[in-house]
Amino acid sequence: MIQDIIVSLVSFFVVELLQTELSDKPAAARALQAVITQASQCARAASPVLADRVTSDPWWGVATTAQIWSGTTSPETVLGESAPSCAPALQAVRPFLERLRA
Template identity: 45%
Template structure:
């Protein structure tokens, strides 16, 4: 049962978080330090997301819906789950929010 929950959480919360951060930063050719910081934060947050989801399924369902319908940005979830990542998110925000030219 735990592996099923972990797989769902990964698909619904962690994968969108990774897509929003590391993939977009790499595509934008962001400085390597920003990419490394965001990757480390995403990895540490992923563990906390799975732990939180296993103890509070309603939180997981609620946040999954918010992320999937676009009412909550994955980077917002990252900072909520891992507050120490606020600096890395702030450094990456200009890159993540710029539009493709």
């Protein structure tokens, strides 16, 4: 039961944040729609991978959520580490995200 709660919280705080970070923010920076779509699809596809990781290591989930919310790590870094297949999508969207952070 506690694992279900942790998975739900991480899903809400990490996965939702990833999807926002990889769709809304690049759109605000005028990224090409193809880049936004690719990054968003990758975030959605990585959701089960993140959920599995949190299920097997709940402390990683709690620590990662805290790091994202405190700003010590970025959502795209977590996605890149958890789903290496997302590297091309992340490379395409990264310049737009950095432009907004600057």
